[in-house]
Amino acid sequence: MKNCANDMMESSERYVPVTLPSLPFKDREFDILLSAHFLFMYADRLDYQFHIKTLNELLRVTKEEIRIFPLVDLEGKRYAPLDNLISYLAENGCTVEEVKVPYEFQAANANSMLKIKKG
Numbered sequence: 001m002k003n004c005a006n007d008m009m010e011s012s013e014r015y016v017p018v019t020l021p022s023l024p025f026k027d028r029e030f031d032i033l034l035s036a037h038f039l040f041m042y043a044d045r046l047d048y049q050f051h052i053k054t055l056n057e058l059l060r061v062t063k064e065e066i067r068i069f070p071l072v073d074l075e076g077k078r079y080a081p082l083d084n085l086i087s088y089l090a091e092n093g094c095t096v097e098e099v100k101v102p103y104e105f106q107a108a109n110a111n112s113m114l115k116i117k118k119g
C-alpha cells in the first residue's frame with residue numbers, strides 16, 4: 001500500500017510554485033517542457049503579450065521541445081491568435097506543429113497540442 005503522507009512530502013519538495021511569465025530556472029534546464037490546461041485556456045484574461053512573454057520564458061528554460069495542451073479556450077474555441085503565435089515562433093527559429101492527440105479534455109475541439117521544437 002502506498003504511503004500518501006510520504007508521497008505528499010516528496011512532492012512538496014519537488015513542487016516549485018511560480019508565477020508566469022517568469023520562471024526561477026536556469027537557461028536550458030529542462031529537456032522537454034509540458035504545459036497543460038493553462039496557457040490558451042484562459043485567453044479571456046491572459047492576453048497575447050502574456051502568451052508571447054510566457055513562451056519566450058518557456059523556450060529559455062527548455063533545451064529541446066515544448067508541448068502545450070489544449071489549444072482552445074474554456075468555451076472550446078481555438079485560441080484566436082494561434083496562427084500569429086505560430087508565425088512568431090517560426091520567425092524565431094522554432095519548428096511548430098499542431099498535433100491531434102487521443103485525449104479530449106473538453107467536449108469539443110480540445111484534442112490538439114502544440115509541439116514546438118527549438119531550432
Ligand SMILES: C[S@@+](CC[C@H](N)C(=O)[O-])C[C@H]1O[C@@H](n2cnc3c(N)ncnc32)[C@H](O)[C@@H]1O
Nearest residue numbers: 017018019020021022035036037038039041042
Ligand atoms: C486548470 S489548472 C491546471 C493545473 C495543471 N497544469 C493540470 O493540468 O492539472 C490552471 C492552473 O494555472 C495556475 N495559474 C494561473 N495563473 C498563473 C500564472 N500566471 N503562472 C503560473 N500558473 C498560473 C492556477 O493557479 C491553476 O493551478
